[in-house]
Amino acid sequence: MESDASFDGAEDGTFPAPSFGSTEKLLVGDEATNESQSEHPPPSHVLCLWQVFLDRVNPVTKLVHVPSVQPYLAQATAPWPWLPGNIEALLFAIYAVAVVALDDNECICMLGSPKNTLFQRYTSALRGALHRARFLKTTDIVILQALTLHLLSLQGRHDTHATWVLSGVCIRIAQKMGLHKDGQALGLPPFDTEMRRRVWWNIVLLDFRSAIASGFTPSSLPPACDCKMPTNMNDGDFYPNATEKFQDRDGPTEMIVFLLLCGMMQYLLTQPGLEDIITSMEENAVSSGTESQSRSAKLDKLAAGVEDHLDRLMQQYSDPTAGPLHQDAWQIKSAMTSKIRKMCQQSRKQLETGSQPTMGKDHLFHLSVDAIEHTTGLYQAMATKDLLWFVSTLFESELFTYLVGELHDRTSGVLVERAWELIPVIYHYHQDLFDLSIESNVILASFVLKAWSRRKETLKAKFGHGLETPAYVQSLEKSMPLDSVGTGPLSGTLFPPSAMAPGFSGPQDMPWDPRFMGFMKDSNFGDSRWMDLESDMRRHVLSSGEETGNTLPGDCSANPQAPW
Known part of the structure; x- marks a missing residue:
């Protein structure tokens, strides 16, 4: 069986030219060109962007297997780089999301151009590569990785509803490729199984975030979904030719932040009646009236369940002394559980006491102050700047x-x-607010x-x-x-x-x-x-x-x- 996570494109490294009526234009426009060599950064910038990706993006996504991608970065620094079409799309996605993880001053100091200029340049090149790859019809997991990184780069800096729609496209492509089915049950090699899990849960996580940001209840997992959570291990612990099933490591690894985010999202998505609970929280945040005590109990149960689930995950896989990444993971975990607990407590209080319309108006202002205060507290608590760009997308x-x-x-x-x-x-x-x-x-x-x-x-x-x-x-x-x-x-x-x-x-x-x-x-x-x-x-x-x-x-x- 051909490796599902293979980095091989077509035999000549290119893709067939899309037809005139290509549906890819609907989502990425018509930016396809036959030559994209001029869009690649200078060699020194390639290495700089790759390091930024490793430091700031990779810890929160674990979307790529670093040892497998690294050789292509060396190839991209050659005088006349020739890369397979799928790898080219992935590299442009890496460049673009690495730029997002920098601020404007860093971009000018390190790369010599303003952030927005660089982002537009690499995003345009990525869209062209996706267009040439006919990504809507792809069965190539590398193209899906590129599209997922593109979606991540749009979080918090693009229309939230459009981003939510695009995340739905990613979900459908992934389902078409069968990523919602666990590779182990399908008899796939261990490496392919692991990469499929990472890609699938990245997409589900982005769709979850986009739905919340757009004001919608997150979509439930497909009924046939049995994809397991990614394995707790470092990239150096597994390789493409492995034949033995990978096992979770007890203790700290570089997977901690991604596992934490996925753990919270998976717990919420598997809760029965999640939509009713969220609707109750929404209604009581903005309106008056009293509800049943059963709903109050559900809110308490939800908050306690999330906290307990994440506590067990962190105790098994993390240690604050393991380095800045794990310190930041604990801050993120504390922030997530605190916010959910606060939301549930506010909603429960509203359920139990009811309110007059004017009180509801004051309540909404109180909620907004609490929420923004919570956000700024997380910004200031981060141990390093590496993940600050990511938490700022939750603003x-x-x-x-x-x-x-x-x-x-x-x-x-x-x-x-x-x-x-x-x-x-x-x-x-958020210096961008001055623009x-x-x-x-x-x-x-x-x-x-x-x-x-x-x-x-x-x-x-x-x-x-x-x-x-x-x-x-x-x-x-x-x-x-x-x-x-x-x-x-x-x-x-x-x-x-x-x-x-x-x-x-x-x-x-x-x-x-x-x-x-x-x-x-x-x-x-x-x-x-x-x-x-x-x-x-x-x-x-x-x-x-x-x-x-x-x-x-x-x-x-x-x-x-x-x-x-």
């Missing part, structure tokens, strides 16, 4: 925009002070400036003097002067009624989370702070020359991978 940007918008009318109180402490932290870790060529960033900046103006007025009236303008506000004012935004209520016609989500006065192109829609429908939330800013923002966006764009956050060092 709930729409929730943050809601929080800032609320600060125009909320001018005092403990929660308000906590919220104002969070804003500079978010701007510090006002992106319309959603303009909206956020306008909310920040209006809220800050109101805060200054309030404090001056109360204490007789205002506050010193913080650096992040000064930066936003320079890019979008305060007088162009105004200081009155957020009003205008940037988002006409036809563009509004049902029952809500706000920008439709911001991805709406159904968790908020029930509350917005039943409240008077369509008030001035969410009315638009057409004359100011549209003038600013159009003057920038582009309506959308992507940049990513900063330091010219990539930490070496911790030895095992």
